[in-house]
Amino acid sequence: MPVLLLATLINAFGNGAYLTTSVLFLTTVAGLSPAMIAIGLSAGAAAGVLAMTPLGYVADRYGPKRLSMLSMVVLAGAYTGLLAVHSVVPFALLSCLIAVATAMVKGANGALAAGGVPPGQRLAMRARMRTMSNAGIGLGTLAGSVPLLVHHDLAYVVVLLVNAATFLVAAVLLTRAPAVAPQVTPAGGPRLVALRDRPFLAFAALDGLLSSTYNDLLAIGLPLWLATGAHAPLWLISVALVINTAGCVLLQVRMTRGVHDLAAAGRSALRGSVVIALACGVFAATAGRAPWTAGALIVVAAVVHVLGELWLSTGSWGILFELAPPWAQGQYQGTYFAGRGLGDMVAPPLITACVLGLHAGGWLVLGLFFATGGLLYRPLTRWAGAQGSLSVPEAPLSTSR
Known part of the structure; x- marks a missing residue:
């Protein structure tokens, strides 16, 4: 669906620009302290995790397209509302609203992508969405660097309003996307079936932790390592992030080739985890090296x-699409992102403790963590198959709402 891809690109551009300047906006324009910001963002993170699965269910029942559009309009209003925030309570409330609406967008867009293309094209579609997301965030980050040079309150306000406007533009674009029919659940079955699917919950928890940790290796682990352990310049952080963004944009779709079933998805996830473990070993090898050697x-x-990262993310999506029943894509997508939210809470302290507390040995611990986690994907997928997680229950469908 080209319209969904374009909407993803535009929305990601606004998000990238705002994230680049958000802290400065909240401290200089809104006048919030770092502690107030932390409280508000933590409240929002918790609200988002709790809302993921129920809102995914709502997207299944009432159609993901209109739920996504509604959430984007809410997000446009919520971000604009930040202009009136000057204390912690309104900020926390808006953070919760933003997190809940974002949860709805993630679950709804995942269901829209899954239901809008044939099953065999879902993985490629998800890869294209991630490509557009990475490209948009990269361009938005570049655009957001301009206000940092200007360093004026008005510049930060403009970025905030541009971000809000991208949600409205994306919502308008989605009016042209094909609608996915509302889904019905098997009669007599649980409404939130994803929360009773133990193999899937185990997968969501494992994958959420591994995915959040590999994302933070470059954003948190590398800066800490360059500041405390490696004798190399700090600008290598930007080099590493550029390599990551370019790789995701150029190679993500290619990495989906050959991943056509659950077994192949499990192998891709295992391969990706092992390769990330090797990357951790290379980071550990920079300890005590000369600057040019460490930099290389x-x-x-x-x-x-x-x-x-590309292999692991491809495998994750493949497992997700295979485990989710056709009538519950939204809530399974929501539960998957809830696992990612829990991982986002664990990964920063884990990486910080390893890198600052154990130094080079901490990178090896992280490598062992990825290798061990990767080995769990295949038994989890076999467990899911044995428990019948891949099949739709043989029961009449209920049309009740």
């Missing part, structure tokens, strides 16, 4: 890392 190794580690 960090570039190598960044390349290895992005290859592992």
Whole structure:
């Protein structure tokens, strides 16, 4: 669906621009302290995790297209509402609203992508969406750097309003996307079936933790390592992030080739986890090296890392699409992203403790963590098959709402 891809690109551009300047906007324009910001964002994160699965269910029952459009309009209003925030309580409330609406968009767009194309094209569609998301965030980050140079309150306000406007533009674009019919659940079955699917819950928890951790390796682990352990310049952080973004944009769709079933998806996830473990080993090898040697190794580690990330993310999506019943794509997508939200809470302290507490040995611990986690994908997928997670219950469908 080209319209969904374009909407994803535009929305990601606004998000990238705002994330680049959000802290400065909240501190200089809104006048919030770092502690107030942390409280508000934590409240929002918790609200988003709790809302993921129920809102995914709502998207299934009432159609993901209109729920996604409604959520984008809400997000446009919520971000604009940040202009009136000057204390912690309104900020926390708006953060919760933003997180809940974002949860709805993720679940609804996942269901829209899954239901809008034939099953055999779902993985490629999801890869294209991630490509557009990475490209949009990259362009938005570049655009957001301009206000940082200007360093004026008005510039930060403009970025905020541009971000709000991208939600409205994306919502308008989605009016042209094909509608996915509302789904019905088997009569007599649980409404939130994803929360009773133990193999899937185990997968969502494992994948959420691994995915959040590999995302934070470059955003948190590498900066800490360059500041405390490796004798290499800090600008290598930008180099590593550029390599990661370019790799995701150029190679993500290619990595989906050959992943056509659950077994292949499990192998892709395992391969990606092992390759990321190797990247952690390369990061560890930079300890005590000369600056140019450490710098070269960090570039190598960044390349290895992005290859592992691409294989792991491809395998994750393949497992997700195979485990979710056709009538519950929204709530399974929501539960999957809830696992990612839980991972986002665990990964930062985990990486910080390893890198700052154990130094080079901490990278090896992280590598062992990825290798061990990767080995769990295949038994989890076999468990799912044995429990019948892949089949739709043989029962009459209920049309009741």
